[in-house]
Amino acid sequence: MSTATNYDAIIIGWGKGGKTLAAFLAGRGESVLMIEQSEGMVGGTCINIGCVPTKALVESAHRSADSSAPAPVRYLDAIERKNALTSLLRGKNFSMVDSHDTATVLMGRARFVGPHEIEVSAGAEIVRVTSERIIINTGAVPMIPPIPGLDGPRVVSSTKLIDETDLPGRLVVIGAGAIGLELAATYREFGSEVTVVDSVDRLLPQEDDDVAAAVREVLEEEGLTFMLGATVERVEESADAALVRLEGGDTLTADRVLVAVGRRPATDDLGLEAAGIALGDNGAVRVDEHLRTSVDGVWAVGDVNGGPQFTYVSFDDHRIVKDQLVGDGARTTSDRVAVPTTTFITPPLARVGMTEREAREAGRDVKVARKAIDAIAAMPRARIVGDTRGLIKVVVDASSDLVLGAALFCVDSQEIVNLVALAMRAGVTASELRDGIWTHPSSTEALNEVLATL
Ligand SMILES: Cc1cc2nc3c(=O)[nH]c(=O)nc-3n(C[C@H](O)[C@H](O)[C@H](O)COP(=O)(O)OP(=O)(O)OC[C@H]3O[C@@H](n4cnc5c(N)ncnc54)[C@H](O)[C@@H]3O)c2cc1C
Ligand SMILES: NC(=O)c1ccc[n+]([C@@H]2O[C@H](COP(=O)([O-])OP(=O)(O)OC[C@H]3O[C@@H](n4cnc5c(N)ncnc54)[C@H](O)[C@@H]3O)[C@@H](O)[C@H]2O)c1
Secondary structure, eight states, X not given: OOOOEEESEEEESOOHHHXXXXXXXXXXXXXXXXXXXXXXXXXXHHHHTSHHHHHHXXXXXXXXTXXXXXXXXXXXXXXXXXXXXXXXXXXXXXXXHHTSTTEEEEESEEEEEETTEEEEEETTEEEEEEESOEEEOOOEEEOOOSOTTTTSTTEEXXXXXXXXXXXXXXXXXXXXXXXXXXXXXXXXXXXXXXXXXXXXXXSSTTSOHHHHXXXXXXXXXXXXXXXXXXXXXXXXXXSSSEEEEETTSOEEEESEEEEOSOEEEOXXXXXXXXHTOOBOTTSSBOOOTTOBOSSTTEEEOGGGGTSOOOHHHHHHHHHHHHHHHHXXXXXXXXXXXXXXXXXXXXXXXXXXXXXXXXXXXXXXXXXXXXXXXXXXXXXXXXXXXXXXXXXXXXXXXXXXXXXXXXXXXXXXXXXXXXXXXXXXXXXXXXXXXXXXXOOTTXXXXXXXXXXXXX
16 A cells, blocks of 8 residues: 555545635645545535435426426426536536646545544545545435335435436325425426325424414425324335335335435544544534534534534535634634525425524514515515415514514525525614615515514
8 A cells, every 4th residue: 555645635525615625725725635435426415416406306397387298208307407407517516626736636435544544445446645634524314214114126315316217106205304395395296196204293393383384285285295293114015116104004105205304424434433533422523613523633514513404504614614724713603693594395485593482482572573475565576476375474572673583485585584694693673674675576575564564
């Protein structure tokens, strides 16, 4: 085996935070090694198997809804469009790092053999590399619950499902979380019969009851069937289908069974013990608020550190590490305020800050502005788009007039929520949002009317 090559920085895994750091450091002339285990994952989860391909399918399902082409053809077209997009983005992501003279890309699987030494298996070849600065960015992998039969041929993860070229006639989704709901709604729109099973007895348990009920109503109107508070006992194979056996005797018959019950940090076989890098209780690499691991000069960014699993959080993680490498090192995870989320069902459900329930439980004096979208005269955008379903709910602190949180279940909510989040961070009051001058016809202008109800 050859001697180890030393780099100014090593990034393990081509995730959002890591690739951004790699390009930044290489852009400064530092020698940077990017290690990625799979050619098909250059650019990471988001662009290859996560956010981008799933949202491309959501969009394709809408665009083709009025087409006279048969459902399997519409679906296959959508898969091809999605594949073209991910392939384009993979190329762009590769050159984003590789175009720098001082960057080296090594395709292979990395594992620590010492605190600052890594072994990379690239086919038959094993390469040893060292650096005083190592960033772990290996992401997360699907959790597989201990249900017998999940190794069957018709049981798939989200990665596998969105790679299938045949539209499943009957799809059972285990898990009504972000992945489960988005893909259930998308495959329903393409024409699959979809049943969603969740062990919790209500949909979106973290949301206020009225918001969760509005979402459920819309999804059921679209033809989704929910079996909540249900326990999957096992999955069996018949000659031509999977049989999902539920506690209590019900059986669901499926062409595909999607398991979407969460994703766990990807730390298997990373050799963390050899490096003395500690894991937390949840199997994530343990980090402090500067994302430092228990070993000096080793950081963990993105899903692998057990933080919220969003691309933009991994991106913000990179800022925290960058600040230590080239700044004053002050930035931490606790600087994050009002981090928004959007679940891309139709219409999308966007959320930021506290729910009404959380605000009341926290003892806040709360005012709530709430309006159904079809009752908002000042939001013609919803009528133009042709989707007046949903509601907007804003939770406001009665004494300070500051926005505590919002649930936006409406067209364009993935955009409006960013404005509300910024208002929360900047201390803009609900009255100022109400009196804001917004473009017309836009969805933002709904805030004029909804907040006027306070
Ligand atoms: C179906 C789906 C939909 C999603 N939708 C959204 C969304 O709409 N919005 C959103 O914000 N988030 C979404 N997410 C979550 C988001 O994709 C992740 O939070 C984000 O991509 C995590 O990025 P990361 O930086 O942690 O690393 P990742 O992008 O996961 O990259 C990790 C990389 O490390 C590589 N790797 C792992 N182990 C090794 C090793 N030992 N050696 C070398 N390489 C290794 C992997 O191959 C991978 O390329 C979605 C996730 C999924 C699965
Ligand atoms: N739009 C987005 O931002 C987006 C989209 C997809 C995924 N993501 C990220 O990816 C993460 C993982 O998504 P996910 O949907 O896999 O996880 P999740 O945590 O969002 O949802 C998992 C669901 O599975 C259910 N569940 C758990 N065990 C079960 C069992 N044995 N039987 C039935 N139901 C069970 C849970 O009650 C929960 O509803 C999300 O938490 C999110 O951070 C984000």
